[in-house]
Amino acid sequence: MRRAVTPELLDTDSGTPAEVAASLADLRRINRWFGGIATTQAMIEDLSRRLNTCSLTLLEVAAGSGDVPAIAAQRLENQGIRLNITLLDRAASHLRAANLNHGPVEIRAVVGDAVALPFPESSFDVVDSGLFAHHLTPAQLVQFVDEGLRVCRRAVLINDLVRHPLHLAFVYAGFPFYRSRLTRNDAPASVRQAYTIPEMLELLGKTQAAKAEIQPHYLFRMGAIAWKES
Secondary structure, eight states: OOOOOOOOGGGGTOSOHHHHHHHHHHHHHHHHHSSHHHHHHHHHHHHHHHHTOSEEEEEEETOTTOHHHHHHHHHHHTTTOEEEEEEEESOHHHHTTOOOOBTTBEEEEEEOBTTBOSSOTTOEEEEEEESOGGGSOHHHHHHHHHHHHHHEEEEEEEEEEOOOHHHHHHHHHTGGGOOOHHHHHHHHHHHHHOOOHHHHHHHHTTSSOSEEEEEEETTTEEEEEEEOOO
């Protein structure tokens, strides 16, 4: 199955406000039920253990409404791991849907460009992204990771889909459950333009990362870590 780039409607808010809101709600359900939150949580748990720290500052790029890092942070609090989260998205309309009040979890929101991050070097411990990498061309992906490495102190995390024919079949099977026509366009488009694990490893090898590693996760998810030179 070759990678095929298909425009995604939510990227440009190509719908009514109600359709955009419904598509963001679809994304929240997909991340809850099909491994999005669990993948981010597992990656941060692993990072915390390996860095021997229980407190991390995290920049979530292309954050949308920010539910994935926020819910993961709430779960991690129960394990003694504390996250201070900054959400970044180029669309202010997406961030307006964010719930910045998640109890003890500190969250703020910033509008900005993922490949030209508006922060100084080493501003955060970790830069994270969920369901964003597949939106990027190979050259853009390398640029994004290098920008993430510039503003992080430790690592760039990528939580994304794995391209596979069976994954595409699952997406089509879920059509009756999607509330928005944007999701019915964007969900299969996302799988078609997602990267495979070997492709992602090859691209990370072209970045400034000191080393890169990828683990497969539940239901065609990958968790990639690009480590910063220490």
